[in-house]
Amino acid sequence: MRIFDPQIILFVADTEGAARFYAALGFVEKFRAAGPDSTPFKIEMSLEGFELGLALPGPAAQEHKLTPVAKSHRACLTLWTDDVAAAYATALNAGAKDLEGPHPFLDGRLRVAFVEDPDGHPLQFVERR
Known part of the structure; x- marks a missing residue:
């Protein structure tokens, strides 16, 4: 077994807005997944080998049975x-x-x-x- 390419996922209200914010800090978009209405429910970005995912909480809850916390200081x-x-x-x-x-x-x-x-x-x- 090999574990590779770790990524932190932040649950956000607006994936494109969050991606613009992180792009201003130097992150580069690598991947996006969108629903039928073309709204991205996940955008993946990278900076110096660090992988960051930006995801809408609703689809994660529905598709993966997660209980995303979209507010509070749960991580820094x-x-x-x-x-x-x-x-x-x-x-x-x-x-x-x-x-x-x-x-x-x-x-x-x-x-x-x-x-x-x-x-x-x-x-x-x-x-x-």
């Missing part, structure tokens, strides 16, 4: 960067909600900032000092 996506302030500003310009601006962490060894994506998932940007 961490993105390392060489410029926390620029990543934070890019996210805000792309539609993120401010949680906490750039600040020192771990005795100043790191600089971090937190935002929520348009669906309320927290993102942490981290820079080594």
Whole structure:
């Protein structure tokens, strides 16, 4: 048995809107699946080998018998960067909600900032000092 190509899936209200947000941060779309009305129910994106799925909760519940949680801070996506302030500003310009601006962490060894994506998932940007 071989396990490969891990992916995190975030349940979102609007797959195309979420994909635009993550594209602004550098993610590239790799795959999309749409229903009969052409609305994508899942879009897969990639950044530096990290795979991210953006999925509508309804189809996942109906087809796979899941109980998706589409709100709350159930997980935090961490993105390392060489410029926390620029990543934070890019996210805000792309539609993120401010949680906490750039600040020192771990005795100043790191600089971090937190935002929520348009669906309320927290993102942490981290820079080594």
